[in-house]
Amino acid sequence: MVPPNTGFQCLSCSGSSCSSPVSVTCSSDTMCVTASIKDVVSEEESFFRGCAPPTLCPHNGTFKFSTDVVESYKIIDAECCDTNNCNSETLPAPVLQAENGLQCFFCISGTDFCQFTVHCDGAQDRCFDGYVSTDNRVLPVAGCTSTDVCEIAPDHGVLPFMEGVGNLTSGPTCCGTTRCNDFTEPTTAGPTTAVPRLQCLSCNDSSCSSPVSVTCSSETMCITASIKDVSSGDESFYRGCAPPTLCPRNGTFRFSTDVVESDKIIDAECCDTNNCNSETLPAPAQQAGNGLDCFFCISGTDICVFTVPCEGAQDRCFDGLVSADNGVLPVAGCTSTDVCDIAPAHGVLPFMEGVGNLTSGPTCCGTDRCNNV
Template sequence: MCVTSTTRDTSPGTPFTRIFKGCAPISQCPATGTRRYSINVGIALLRKALRCCDDDECNSEPLDVPTFEPFNNQTCNFCLPGTEDCSLPVSCQGEETRCFVAKVANSTGQYPLLGCTTENVCSSANKLKELIDKDEPHSISFGPDCCDGNSCNIYPPGLKCLTCQDPSDPQCSTVESVTCSPGELCATSSIQATFPGVPTREIYKGCASSSKCPAPGLWSYSVTAGSSRTIASVRCCDENDCNSDTLPGPVLQPENSLICFGCSPGDTACNNTFVTCRGSENRCFTTKVRTASGTKQVSGCTSANVCDSGGRLSAFLYLDSASGLSGRPVCCSGSLCNRLPDQSPLPPICPLGCQPRPPCPVRPAPPPRQLLRQLRAVATRLQELLRRLQNLLQRLQNFLQNLVDQISSVQSVATRLQNMVRRLQNFVERLQRQLDQLQETVRKLQRPGRQCRCW
C-alpha cells in the first residue's frame, strides 16, 4: 500500500519531526485508514501517525504531526539508557495503556528497553522496530512483551507461575500464567483451617516471596490461635509454571508438651485461656488483627519457621479470612511465655490532700473463729493419718521380721524394705513435728486477741 507518515521524536539531543511517503508492508499498513502509534521510554517519547491507501499515488496529501496527549492513570517502568537500572516510573499518555519490555541491540551492544506503548504496537515486534529505527541501525532481539497493570513491566523479568484465576475459588479450579517479581518462586499450597465451627480446605497457587519460599522444596507452617487452627503445606519450585500439581491436605499433628496462652480475635480473656500446641508448633506468639471494632490481640502457638522469617502472619495462612492479621508475630520459647500485659483499669486518682482509700479485697478473709475451726479439722485429719501410718509401720516391721526369720534367700528384698521403713519413720517424725507446730498455732489462736474494725 501507499503510506504517508509523520513522526515526532523527543529523544535527548536528537529531537526531530520527520515526514515519510512511500510504500508500506502489510505489517505497517494492514488496511486502509489512519493509525497512530506511541512509545514512551521515560527520557524519550515517540509518536507516529500513518495514513494508508490502496490507489495509485494516493499518498500525496500531507499528514498533521502528532501532538502530545495528556497523562492517563497508567504508570510503567523505564530504564536509564545503556544500563539495566529499570525501576524508574514513567507516566503514560493518551492511548498508551500497555507496559512493555524489549531488548534492543546496536553497535555498542544489547540493552533493555522498557516503557509505555499503545495496544497496536504490542501486536507485532515489527511495529516497534519501525518506531525506534531512525538513521542508526537497531534491531529488536526480544519483545515487545506487553502487560496490563501499573508497573507490571519488571526487568529482569521474574518466573512465570501459575496462579488461581478466580481468587474466591477455594479449589483453584482454573489457573493462568503470570510473571512474578524478581526473587519470587512458584508455589502450590494446600491449607487446612479450622475456625470456630467452620472447617475449611483451600488450594493456593501463585508467586511466593522468600518469607514463604526460602528455597525450592516442601515447607510446612502451623498456627493455632485460640479455637482456630491453620496448617499449610507449601511446595516451592524455580522453573516457569512448575506449580501445576495440587498437594494433598495436611494432616492434623499430635499434641506436644508446649502450652501457650491462646485467644481468637474478639476474645476478652487472652490471659485466661490455654491452648496445647501440636506437631512442629514449638513457639508461643502474640500479634494483632484488624476488626470492624478496632485492633484486637491474637495469641497462640506457631512453628519456628513462621517466627524466623520476619514476615506477617497472614502471609503464611494464604487465606482471605486472614487478611486482617496486620502485625508480625512476636514469638517466645517456653510454656505460657506469651502472656499479654495486664490491662486492668488503674485505681481512681485521689484529690490533693486526701489519703487514698485502700481497695477492698475481692474475697474477704474468714473470721478468726472460722479459721480456728478449719485448723482444728486439719489437725484432726493429720492425727488420724499419723495413727494409720504408725499402724502401717508396725505391720511392715512384723512382716519384715517374718521374712528375715523364714526366708534367708531374700536378704536383698529385706534390705530394701528396711530402707523403706527408715524413710517412712523419718517421714512420720517430720509429720509429727509439723503436727506439733500446728497444735501450737491452734493454741496461740485460742488466746484472746485484739479486735479491729474495718471501714
C-alpha cells in the first residue's frame, strides 16, 4: 500500500565515509540533509545524510553548527534541500578555525560548576547556557556556539549532532558578548540587575525521594512525571525543568506509546511556580485494550507489516523516522493524543529516548491500521 503523507526520497547513511547511501521515503514535513562533522576533541571526521525534521532544516540552504562545551567540541557543515535525493553531495570535512576573540563560560562535565571560560573559534559567535538531562540528573551546560545552533536547538531538543551532551530540558539561551552566559538575565533596569529564573525540583530514579532544587532557563516550566515501563515492569519517576516543547502549558498530560520493543505509560504534570513539582504522581496502571490496532516496525528493520493492539489512552496510530545506529529507520505503533501534539516539536517521543531521535513525524491518525508505513 502507498503510505499517506509521503514526502521526499532522501539518501540515507552515516559514518566515516557515507559511501553507500540508500534512498528512503521521508514524512511530508521533512527535508533532506547532508552534513559533514568534525569532532575536534577526538579529531575524527564523519558524515550524515538523511531525512531532517523542520526543527533541524527550517528552510533550504547551508547551516553552520559549531559548538564547544570543552568536553565535546564539534564543527558541522550542513545543507538542506527539498527535492528527491537532493542530498547526494558529500560535503568536505570542516576545518578548525582560529579564535575569534569571544570568550564564554563553560560547565565542568557532570557538575553545576560553570565559572571557567573557553575561547571561541570560527563561526562560534554566541555564548550559550541551558540544561540537559544526563546520567539521571538535570545539569547545566554552557559554552561557545554558532548563530544557527541558537536558532534551531530550542525547538530541536538537542544541540545539533551533539546528542552525547544530553537532551535539552531548557535553552539554549544565547548572547553575543564575552562571558554573557553567566546563568543570569539582564533587565531594562541595567546590567547589574538579574531576573530570578524558575526553580524546579530535580530527580530521576526509582523513587525520586531526594530531589534537589535547580535553576531553569526563562522559557521553561517545572514537570513531575511517573513512568511505567510495561515491557520490563519497572516504575520510575522524574522531576525537573521542561522546555516548552514538552510543557506547552500548565496541566496534566498522558504520554503513552507502544512500539512493541518499548511500551511506556507516563503521567505528567506541568506547572510554572518555584518548586511546584513537589508531588510524586502515582505510578500509572496498565490499561485494557481499547479496540484500536496499529502497525508497528520490527526493531532495527524497515519491516512494518504486523499489528499491535492499543491500550488505554493510546487512541492514535503513528509513524515516523528515527536516527538509529544503522541509519534512519521507520518507527510506528500506538500512542496517545498528547504525544501526537507534542512530539513533532519535541524531537523525541516523550520519555522514550531509547527509541531514537525523530528525524520526521510522528504522523498520527485515529483508525485501525491507518499508519501503513
